[in-house]
Amino acid sequence: MRILSSLILLGVVTVSSSLLQAQVTSGNAVVRCGSLLNPATNQVTHDALIVVENGLVKEVSTAALGGAATGSTAVDVSRGFCLPGLIDVHDHLTADPKHSGYASLGVSVPRQAITGAKNARLTLLAGFTTVRNVGAEGFSDVALRDGINDGEIPGPRLFVSGPPLGITGGHCDENLLAPEFKFSSTGVADGPWAARQKVREVIKYGADVIKICASGGVLSKGDAPGAEQYTPEEMKAIADEAHKLGRKVAAHAHGTQAIKDAIVAGIDSIEHASLIDAEGIQLAKQHGTYLVFDIYNDTYILNEGPKVGMLPESIEKEKAIGKLQRANFRKAYLAGAPLAFGTDGGVYPHGDNAKQLATMVEFGAKPIEAIQFATVNSAKLLNLDGKAGAILPGSYADLIAVDSDPRVHVDVLENVKFVMKGGRVYKNEWQGAPALSTK
Numbered sequence: 211m212r213i214l215s216s217l218i219l220l221g222v223v224t225v226s227s228s229l230l231q232a233q234v235t236s237g238n239a240v241v242r243c244g245s246l247l248n249p250a251t252n253q254v255t256h257d258a259l260i261v262v263e264n265g266l267v268k269e270v271s272t273a274a275l276g277g278a279a280t281g282s283t284a285v286d287v288s289r290g291f292c293l294p295g296l297i298d299v300h301d302h303l304t305a306d307p308k309h310s311g312y313a314s315l316g317v318s319v320p321r322q323a324i325t326g327a328k329n330a331r332l333t334l335l336a337g338f339t340t341v342r343n344v345g346a347e348g349f350s351d352v353a354l355r356d357g358i359n360d361g362e363i364p365g366p367r368l369f370v371s372g373p374p375l376g377i378t379g380g381h382c383d384e385n386l387l388a389p390e391f392k393f394s395s396t397g398v399a400d401g402p403w404a405a406r407q408k409v410r411e412v413i414k415y416g417a418d419v420i421k422i423c424a425s426g427g428v429l430s431k432g433d434a435p436g437a438e439q440y441t442p443e444e445m446k447a448i449a450d451e452a453h454k455l456g457r458k459v460a461a462h463a464h465g466t467q468a469i470k471d472a473i474v475a476g477i478d479s480i481e482h483a484s485l486i487d488a489e490g491i492q493l494a495k496q497h498g499t500y501l502v503f504d505i506y507n508d509t510y511i512l513n514e515g516p517k518v519g520m521l522p523e524s525i526e527k528e529k530a531i532g533k534l535q536r537a538n539f540r541k542a543y544l545a546g547a548p549l550a551f552g553t554d555g556g557v558y559p560h561g562d563n564a565k566q567l568a569t570m571v572e573f574g575a576k577p578i579e580a581i582q583f584a585t586v587n588s589a590k591l592l593n594l595d596g597k598a599g600a601i602l603p604g605s606y607a608d609l610i611a612v613d614s615d616p617r618v619h620v621d622v623l624e625n626v627k628f629v630m631k632g633g634r635v636y637k638n639e640w641q642g643a644p645a646l647s648t649k
Contacts, residue, residue, distance in 0.1 A: 238263055239633055241285040241609060242273060243292035247617070249585040250600060252578050254615075258292065262607040265632035269603060287628050289640045290611030293581065294599050295339025295366075295631060296623070297588035298563050300460070300481050300502050300552025303329045303354060303365075304346045307510070307559060310429070311519040315386055319348030326354040330365025332561035335637050337626035339608035340588075340598045341366040342552070344421040344460050344481065345374040345382070347396060352416035364636060367606070369592060371421035371460070372412040373397035375405060375448065380439040381427035381462060402447035405440075409451040420452045424461040424477070425468035428511070428527045429520065429557065435464035435531055436485055442471040449476035458593075460502075464531065466490065473499045479591055481552060484535035486542065494547045500591045502552035503539040505573065506566035508532035510558035540574040550591045551584035564623040567616075577620035607633040611640075 239262040246258035261269040304326035309317050317325075326346070333341060343351040355368035373396040376382025383395045399408035409420055424440050426433030433439070440448075445461070452459045458478040463469045466485045473480065473493045479500040480486070486494075486501070494501055511520065511528045543549060553566045570580040589599030597605050611628035629637040 239283045239285055239607075241292075241607075241630065242288050243290060243609075243611065244288045245291045245615070246270070246601060247291070247293040247581075247615075248601070249293060249578070249582050252617070257288070260292075260601060260607070260609065262633040265607055265634075267601055267603055267605045267607050270601060285630070285635060285638070287609075287611045287638070287640060289613075290628050291613065291615050291622075292601075292609055292611040292628070293616070294585050294601050294605075295608030295610050295629070296337050296564065296584045297340040297342075297551060297592070297599055298333070298338050298366075298553050298555060298584070299342040299344075299479070299500075299550050299588045299591055300504060300554055301333070301341045301343050301560075301563070302345055302554070302556030303333065303341065303343050303368075303560065304350045305556030307514070307518045307520075307557060310515070311521045311524075312386055313519045319350050322347060323350040323353050326350055327357070327363045327365070329556070329560035330354060330358060330363065330368075333555065333563060334364055334366050334631060335626075335629060336561040336563055337610040337623065337629055338563050339366050339606075339610070339629070339631045340369075340592070340594070342369045342371075342419060342460070342592060344371050344419065344462075344552075346370065347373055349373070349412075349415050355418075356416075367598070367608070367631070369418040370416070371419045372415060372417040374421040374423060374462070375399055375408050375412070376423035377439045377444075379432070380423050381425070381430040381433055382421075382423035385431045385433075400444075402443050405444050405448050406451040409448055409455070409457075413452075413455055413457060418457065420448060420457050420459045422448055422459060422461050422477075424463040424472045425465035427462060427464065428531060429524045431521060431523065435527055436466065436468075438465050438468040438471065440468075442475055445472055445475035445477060449478075458591075464535075473497050479550060482535065482554075483542070484531050484538065486538050488541070488545075491542050491545045491547050494542070495545065498548060500548045500550040500587070501542050502550050503535060503542070504552055504554035504557075504566070505536050505539050506562075506569040507554050507557045508536065509569075510562075514558075536569075536573050539570070543570075543574050543579075548587065549583050550588045551580075552588075562624075564626070565621075567623055568621045571620050577617045580620055581616060581623075606631075 304322040351370035358365040585599035
């Protein structure tokens with residue numbers, strides 16, 4: 211794609227938001243923000259200057275104290291309220307809601323990879339600069355990650371699982387085909403040693419994280435969300451093998467007992483956590499296990515699911531489980547359980563990830579806390595503490611900006627106007643605009 215290279219007002223080099231690729235720079239940049247939020251401390255620096263070198267933050271100061279180094283590119287976001295790029299730890303970039311239900315059977319692995327390239331761009335431009343992709347057939351998410359890392363396509367910094375692990379006939383198996391097809395999904399593994407072997411296999415082919423299905427699910431056929439699938443012995447074998455090989459494990463778990471067994475087995479994060487009880491919440495606190503409640507997509511499933519081909523039984527499951535999940539999110543939040551931000555993107559249209567922030571506020575969280583879930587907490591889950599979810603010396607130069615303070619109206623993050631990832635500008639809707647006063 212052709213790169214915009216013309217100089218504009220004040221020597222600022224920016225890129226039209228309609229372009230896929232970011233500007234080419236010398237590797238040095240100075241970004242001027244009207245305001246800059248540090249989510250960890252809830253402190254705001256006005257008229258901030260961020261010095262970037264080789265994709266990392268070198269220095270954070272104010273315009274009164276600092277200035278652009280020789281040869282650096284000036285990036286003017288003085289009209290914007292800046293904060294670190296957001297993080298979604300539960301996404302399915304290679305999936306799309308229009309491929310729901312039986313329509314999914316016509317989608318090949320190569321087609322999923324192309325869908326992933328489209329959705330990676332949408333997600334990045336929505337302000338999510340880091341994403342954990344938990345579940346993709348044929349290692350299509352591995353290919354997507356590698357294409358982004360090689361600069362071939364725009365997208366977030368990706369951590370990927372490849373095929374999710376699960377039992378025969380479970381949520382992570384394909385149950386839509388008749389018996390004569392004799393089809394089993396790539397990640398199916400029954401028994402502790404088979405599960406260990408499958409962990410080794412997905413790591414061999416590029417997985418950064420292991421995704422398992424500990425219970426039944428909503429969008430799968432023939433199983434109950436609350437029913438435990440993997441046994442405690444199988445989950446412990448998976449966790450032990452993954453940790454030995456330097457990987458964390460994310461467990462899809464709606465069911466009450468599945469959640470508790472997964473936590474005790476050493477699983478690192480519980481995805482969905484819909485039917486968690488008080489004991490499960492306390493176990494999560496005791497073990498430091500992150501809970502990832504995807505509480506926005508209930509709205510999309512019930513309103514739009516039938517239109518995009520979601521199975522009638524899936525709609526009924528969501529009706530039974532959605533309100534309980536939201537109520538249990540509130541209980542876990544009030545109890546002080548570790549919470550990370552994951553949305554189950556792909557169930558709803560990609561790029562709408564930030565809508566969950568307002569849903570979290572609706573069900574009890576303060577706006578700054580919702581932002582912390584999507585920055586500080588999620589960075590810790592990904593072992594990126596101090597690298598992502600922060601704008602500090604040594605962190606990734608992943609920066610977004612919006613019109614106003616999201617601590618007042620968190621839904622402003624649904625309309626991100628500036629995106630920088632790794633020191634490269636992918637979106638700037640303020641190019642050439644007059645500066646916004648910070649007085």
